[in-house]
Amino acid sequence: MSLEVSDLRIDIGGRPVVDGISFDVPDGARVGLIGESGSGKSLTALAILGLLPDGARATGSVRWNGREILGLPDRELAALRGDDIGMVFQEPRTALNPIRTVGRQIGESVRIHERVSRREALRRAVVEAERVALPEPERIVSRYPHQLSGGQRQRVAIAMALACRPRLLIADEPTTALDVTIQAGVLELLRTLVQDAGMSLVFITHDLAVLAQVATHAVVLEHGRVVEHGDVAELLRAPTSPVTRALLRDATATLWHPERSPDAAASGVGRDATGHVRDDSSSPARADEGKQTP
Incomplete structure (x- = not known):
């Protein structure tokens, strides 16, 4: 394409x-x-x-x-x-929702575009977190953006952009x-x-x-x-x-x-x-x- x-x-x-x-x-x-x-x-x-x-x-x-x-x-x-088409913006702090967990945000596009269950979306979120080299992906998906470093937040933003394999x-x-x-x-x-x-x-x-x-x-x-x-x-x-x-x-x-x-x-x-x-x-x-x- x-x-x-x-x-x-x-x-x-x-x-x-x-x-x-x-x-x-x-x-x-x-x-x-x-x-x-x-x-x-x-x-x-x-x-x-x-x-x-x-x-x-x-x-x-x-x-x-x-x-x-x-x-x-x-x-x-x-x-x-x-x-x-996936997108990653300059400032992950503003791109991420502060009141949603990392896992929910990574899995959201999967739920929207692939119509999978919430459980499957969370499983995929863990896979994507591991793919972008986030530490302890099973645990990090339960955290909120403010609990992550700037580099980790940007990796979350990348995982969100790539979750549906654009x-x-x-x-x-x-x-x-x-x-x-x-x-x-x-x-x-x-x-x-x-x-x-x-x-x-x-x-x-x-x-x-x-x-x-x-x-x-x-x-x-x-x-x-x-x-x-x-x-x-x-x-x-x-x-x-x-x-x-x-x-x-x-x-x-x-x-x-x-x-x-x-x-x-x-x-x-x-x-x-x-x-x-x-x-x-x-x-x-x-x-x-x-x-x-x-």
Whole structure:
């Protein structure tokens, strides 16, 4: 199954905030949307999911497995979300219900989409908790979000997103709220789960160092437009747009090392002794127009 976004435009109160974005996510591909704050990357994800805020209007085309989903009725979109398409948001504390146990929340999408019993949903919740490497899964499913660490809450959010085995996962800045010492483990978990399941991934971030750990293709956004795209290794090796060069300079993930990331290692980009990104290579510029396809 593939995702095709064509000429996506979003305006809020008549003001354009996303201006004609196009990109494809083929089956099994891992694509990153990257840009600075206000570039339109999160709004693009919300448009795909049918979760734009009040006052926002989207036009263009979003096709999932050949089916137009932009503008679908809420009921049909809700059937897609959590089933075919999973989502992980930036702040698990706000994504989780504080008065429901972890097990109930993980199992909820299973009950909704697969119509299983509450007992079976809880059993599945334990399986999913173990899958995302939560400690003592049989016990942790009886706990409440406030009883977990930030990293554990994000793993719960990932388990919720993957409980129904979606074919596409959209992850919006899933490690930004975490301490850098926790980020690497969560990113490794995401990459492993996506690869093992053969899922497609849309990963949203402002950090090229983080992107290099999970995605193989990147679409760079600025002011709601695509300014550059290509293989992550190529973007790291020879960024052509000013915004990509700025993102490379300002990368803040302190736990990224080339030996952990094949794309980063291939690019010749690493970190010096102070933890700053260094670029030791160069190559000819690439064209950056048209639809982006990994």
